[in-house]
Amino acid sequence: MKRALSRTAASVIAGLTLLAGAGLTTPSYAQGEAPGCRRAGPQPPGTTTPHTLVSGGLTRTYQLHLPEGYTAGRAWPVVLAFHGRGNTGSGTEEFSKLSTLPAIVAYPEGVVGTGDGQRQAWQGAPYAAPGVDDVTFTGDLLDALETGLCVDRRRVYTTGKSNGAGFTALLACRMSDRIAAIAPVAGAFYPGTGENCRPARPVPVIDFHGTADATIPYAGDPDRGLPALRDWLTAWADRDGCRIRTPDRSTAPDITESRWVHCAGGAEVRHVAVAGGGHTWPGADSYSGGGHTTQSIEAHEVMWKFLRRHHLR
Secondary structure, eight states: OHHHHHHHHHHHHHHHHHHHHTTOSOOGGGGTBOGGGGSOOSSOTTOEEEEEEEETTEEEEEEEEOOTTOOTTSOEEEEEEEOOTTOOHHHHHHHHOGGGSSSEEEEEOOEEOSSTTOOEEOTTSTTSOTTOOHHHHHHHHHHHHHHHSOEEEEEEEEEEETHHHHHHHHHHHHOTTTOOEEEEESOOOOGGGTTTOOOSSOOOEEEEEETTOSSSOTTOBGGGTBOOHHHHHHHHHHHTTOOEEEEEEEEETTEEEEEEESOGGGOOEEEEEETTOOSSOTTOSSOOSSSOOOOSOOHHHHHHHHHTTOOOO
């Protein structure tokens, strides 16, 4: 009887397989690929082009880079890269080298905020534009990318510099169902980037910060509500349910890595401290902020080795 049931089950499975081959089952994009896998790309592979979309009644802009070899025949990971206060998507693309990764990369533009110089900024910072919902904008941007491109919705990552890095933390809090992992660089983690942070799942983090950062001090700045980096990392490791912090490891004369492992859901928290590093992007060949820029590592390469191991289940 058991053998007969096994043969019946095998026949059912075989039949479903044939139906799938005939295109009579759920489309493959339901397993991670986006609807854009059915369409030609909006621009040639290997290029960066400005685009716009309307979100929250505002016309928002972003630079979109398609990797070399992009086709709609496979689902590609996505990296969203958020500029620092007063910077631009184009400027971030230039110094970050993120467009060399085998991924679709979008560089969104913030809205002009308040304070000194009224520069572009992101939600969560005290100088962000009042009433602008950048979290909703990020969701709308992902919707647009998924509609027009062959995106792997399980492998969407965010990174950013300074204010943009702080915003990645807010996205991890609010959009953990769509963001697989984050990689903040010289992050400005103001209170608004983490208040009532209850991600729906543990979010993997790799963080970069210079110990001599004069803009966002490594030791924190209580007057501005900025935490010490170690405190922020420990809090995130606790949020991810990490049980073990491994011994710090030196990977270069000025680079020390810290790791929190055995976290819930396969998450991990990693920190890359740059001894003497300024408010800069490690490995940048052009200006990325004040202070020393290490050339011991390339941040885009280090983060990619981490990010590509994590995906939404």
